[in-house]
Amino acid sequence: MTAMRAAVLRGFERPFTVETVELLDLAPTRVLVRTKATPFCSTDVTSFHGRLGKVPPTILGHASTGEVVEVGSLVRGIEVGQRVVVPGTPECGHCFYCGIGRPDQCSELFDIGGVYPDVARTSDGLLVNAAGCVGGYAEIMNVSQNQAFPVETDLPWQVLSLLGCGITTGVGAVLNVARVRPDEVVAVVGAGHVGLWAVQAARLAGAREVVAVDPKEERRRVATSVGATQAVRPEDALEAVRGLTQGRGADKVIEAAGPAAAQRLALEISRRAGTVVLSGLKDAAGEVTLPQIPLAVHSRRVISTQNGNVRMRRDLPAYIRLLERGALDPAPIITASYRLDDINTTLERSERLEDLSGVFVF
Known part of the structure; x- marks a missing residue:
């Protein structure tokens, strides 16, 4: 042994x-x-x-x-x-x-x-x-x-370690699940390690605006440094996304925070017929209460994701290439x-x- x-x-x-x-x-x-x-x-x-x-x-x-x-x-x-x-x-x-x-x-x-x-x-x-x-x-x-x-790469071990959770969840939520398209307005609720990868992926996907939402000023600052066009507090998020979309709300919203309030906010700042991707978890016994009209009448797609819906054999080489050429920044x-x-x-x-x-x- x-x-x-x-x-x-x-x-x-x-x-x-x-x-x-x-x-x-x-x-x-x-x-x-x-x-x-x-x-x-x-x-x-x-x-x-x-x-x-x-x-x-x-x-x-x-x-x-x-x-x-x-x-x-x-x-x-x-x-x-x-x-x-x-x-x-x-x-x-x-x-x-x-x-x-x-x-x-x-x-x-x-x-x-x-x-x-x-x-x-x-x-x-x-x-x-x-x-x-x-x-x-x-x-x-x-x-x-x-x-x-x-994997066959010279990326540092520290960077490779992020490919099993943070990168795959954040990037996969944008590319595999929300399928962000050029010129869309994207909001990312939560600017922690998963949300910051989602911000970078939305930028790569060609989003016109990327709004990061987080209560911590330092995390908002980092979000701006990696591609967010705006970074706002949760209480300012609805006004921010409506101001960019003639009052509609964000085309795609990625929730990467965990608390039930963050998941409700993700729904509220999306537009009708928009897409909301939920990825956070704070408690296995937690419950989320959502308003029924936006959920049932406004034709939103509300989708959950685990590990960004990645297929490791397909997506891992692609994400490694993005890191190698600096399109994704772990620093x-x-x-x-x-x-x-x-x-x-x-x-x-x-x-x-x-x-x-x-x-x-x-």
């Missing part, structure tokens, strides 16, 4: 413990990946508070990147030494959802009932699961062959680098909205 260090969440709202654990034996269809970089996602603040159904002891971190160090006996197409992106969603290729072209809903993740695979054992004998089937807050990940995607979004031992500090900074993407570097 192989020993590694991991940040283990032993109980909700208890500090992470960085400890040495023993990896379980590698199953024939799984892969060991030496972690190189993992972003701390704001979703894991929610998981820390016990609002997303995780079961401690667990290793959080649902998107990552690294180098393959061992493959199971039945693994094909992945070799030791390859760089891989490990996203938050597998693509098994044979379940119902993969079969209809929707691997973002792959049964290998969504039909396991939240019972994530055990990947390690603590020194006191407890089995530890990998949240999201990844477990990226650890030196080594034990993942399904369907959740490790080889303003990677706001800090951390060691694994810093995890409780990283958690606190994320909860206080001081980081956009803080990345653990191994």
